[in-house]
Amino acid sequence: MHELIGDITLCILFAWGLGLAAQFSRQPSILAYLIAGFAIGPFGAGWVKSQESIAIISELGLIFMLFMIGLEIDLKKIIRAGPVILIAGGVQLIGGALLGLLFFVAIGMRLGGGGYDALYLAVACALSSTVIIVKVLYEKHELDTLPGRITLGVLVLQDVFAILFLAVQPSLDDLHLGVILLSFVRAGALVATAALLSRYVLPPLFGRIARSPELILLGALAWCFLIGEIAEWLHLSREMGSLIAGVSLSTFPYALDVTAKVTTLRDFFITLFFVALGMTIPIPNLSVVGLALIIALFTVASRLITTFAPLYLMRQGLRASLLPAINLAQISEFSLVIIQTGIAAGHLRSETSSAASFAFVVLAVLSTFAIVRSDPIVRRMLPRLKRTGLRDLDQVVAVGSMEDNSHAAARRVVILGFFRTASALLSEIERKHPALLSQIGVIDFNPVVFRTLSERGIQVTYGDISHVDTLVHAGIGKAELIILSIPDSLLKGANNEKLVRHVRSINATAKIVATADVLADVKDLYDAGADYVTVPRLSDAMVLLDLIKAADAGLLAERRAEIDAMLAERREVLP
Structure with a gap:
């Protein structure tokens, strides 16, 4: 126990120090936490050696992170998103995952026989970083622009897609139609249980304790861990349960109050999760670096294909089609979560996990720069795209009720x-x-x-x-x-x-x-x-x-x- 407390102390100190450096250099704080974990972990200075400590820190951080992600998923916004966002998001997710599966199998990644590296990488590369995108778009005042709304809509759909994958993930070793249906039945039972309790049981309870901040916090944590344990009992995972717990509270009358109370605790454990993840990253060899670069290049290319193409075909114009593709061109922190669940289940090799983590770091840095500079990037790209024969809306003549x-x-x-x-x-x-x-x-x-x-x-x-x-x-x-x-x-x-x-x-x-x-x-x-x-x-x-x-x-x-x-x-x- 004393060893765990000492390890957490080191994690927080190094995360804070490198977090300050990231703030001054305008880099994502997640990168600082990963580097802090690598620095003090078994592959760095070796100050944190206990695998049990790393596992406990990582799991707690993961549970809280998914709970907060669930709280921030607004299902009403998905319903009101309209066909453009729904179609664009669907094509990006399904198209990105299928392209990824074909690509990674083609370059020799495992699929079947106990190894699912290709599948996990395909899913990981289909997801984009909510933390990075929202932070940069907020600073640029672009969250309420059309490309910003499209980007946010796709991010919400990606979170839903990740929930569905987490429902199937525990059964990958024996995957067939019956198992898939059983997984969805279990997930449906979990969602139904959480929805019923959050609708009929939680409101009167939270209404009685609304003026007691400590009880609001304890109630939210109790709800998170309760649904997590129900998920474990249904042979799903605590991580998926915590996500469902958050989603079920997202439209709850006290959701904003719960989010405000849990945010500080969330930030603490999310920091620990990424520091613990950094501890698992070994010193890369050439093969890991090479695979990481391949993953990064594929992610960028697949976003241009699966995001730009459907938006362009739906007549959103070159600019409004390019900007979401640029915004989404990175790997999600949720992808790292999925990779870690795959490692825990023995579904993929540690080299694959390390490569995915390095690709995340590379794309986090490059995409932050690209989103900040997205407008001049698009201005330079538009003439070149037009020279290839692509037509912008200013070249559309007499299409329906639209005129030049x-x-x-x-x-x-x-x-x-x-x-x-x-x-x-x-x-x-x-x-x-x-x-x-x-x-x-x-x-x-x-x-x-x-x-x-x-x-x-x-x-x-x-x-x-x-x-x-x-x-x-x-x-x-x-x-x-x-x-x-x-x-x-x-x-x-x-x-x-x-x-x-x-x-x-x-x-x-x-x-x-x-x-x-x-x-x-x-x-x-x-x-x-x-x-x-x-x-x-x-x-x-x-x-x-x-x-x-x-x-x-x-x-x-x-x-x-x-x-x-x-x-x-x-x-x-x-x-």
Whole structure:
């Protein structure tokens, strides 16, 4: 016991020290934890030698990590995702796994006879890292963009796919239709048990202890381990049980409270899991490094095939098809979990596990850089893709209700970039000044915006507003009023000041309305040639002040009724 406490102490100290280094160098913290584990483990300095300690640390971390992943899976979002995300996610998962199986069998990996290296690698390479993707997209303010939503939708479907694989994994040694059906029956029984208990038993219990933080925490942990033990009794696994326990609580009224209470404990044990995983990574030889590079190259190539292709065929445009493929081009931390379950079951060799871990490290570093630089990467790739014969939405002519509007007559009012503010503006014009719609043109590269506005008969040019050629081609030189409503934090390849200078160089007489994120930008925008600069937070503040006055006067209910009535009449492009 004292040995275990000492080992955990070393794990936390080294994870913290290397985690600080990762923070300063803007690298994923998971990499720091893996390196910390390798440094103090049997293949490094050898300060942690007990295999029992490593196994206990790893299993506890794994259980908590899967429980939290389950808590963050929103099944309602999957249902509401729409056909684009569901089809793209399905093709990426099934196509990626099948391609992986064929590829790894072709290069000599085992499949059958007690060895399932090819299968585990195929599944591992089909999954992408939620931790890395969400962190980088959040920092880039891209979670709510179309490529961001597609990426997140695919990640959720990947988690569901992993649950199904974990249901079958214990029976791989005797896999046939009956065994598969039995595995799914067991998994169904586990899900049904968890769902019934979480719906009818947990709400009154958690309702009684809602004001007791320590009991909320203990209740969540008890639930996690209870479902884990039920899974073990059903010949599944504690890890799968903890995942199901989290999923069953994801729509629970107290899910946010439970997540907040468990997060700190989760972070502690997830750190231990990745440190323990790092301890199992041996010093690589040339064959392990070679296999890791093959795995990494296959993962990137398979994402381009299985993510870009279906999105492109569903007419999402080259840009919105490429960005999710770039975002998803790495191996998931969940993949490492699956690999570890395979090692524990004796299904794959330690060399294969080591290669997968090294591939994870390589892709985590490279994909972080690629996602951060995804916009310039896509800009360089688009002309080359077009030269191969691939057509973007600006080249689509008379497909259904979509038209090529790039050569249409210039409009008096042009909106550069179309996001939520522009969507609200257009709805207001439809309600109050519908005749003005025929005088408005929009330039944007969101395929949803392009299709929806085209169907409504509004002129829209599919193009990148940061390119001067796009602005010239769209007839900016003849516009009388040009509106830039997207803040700098959401613009790609430009900012409002740069756009104002571009527009002013093309059109010296038009009135230009721009948007400022911060007050210091206002003067710069006027100096660049803007005629009026909006500062959204000022208008928001005035609305809030008005509501404070309404609340003091007892009129808040009336104001809500007014806004509810207005919202009911709106037909926004981006709701």
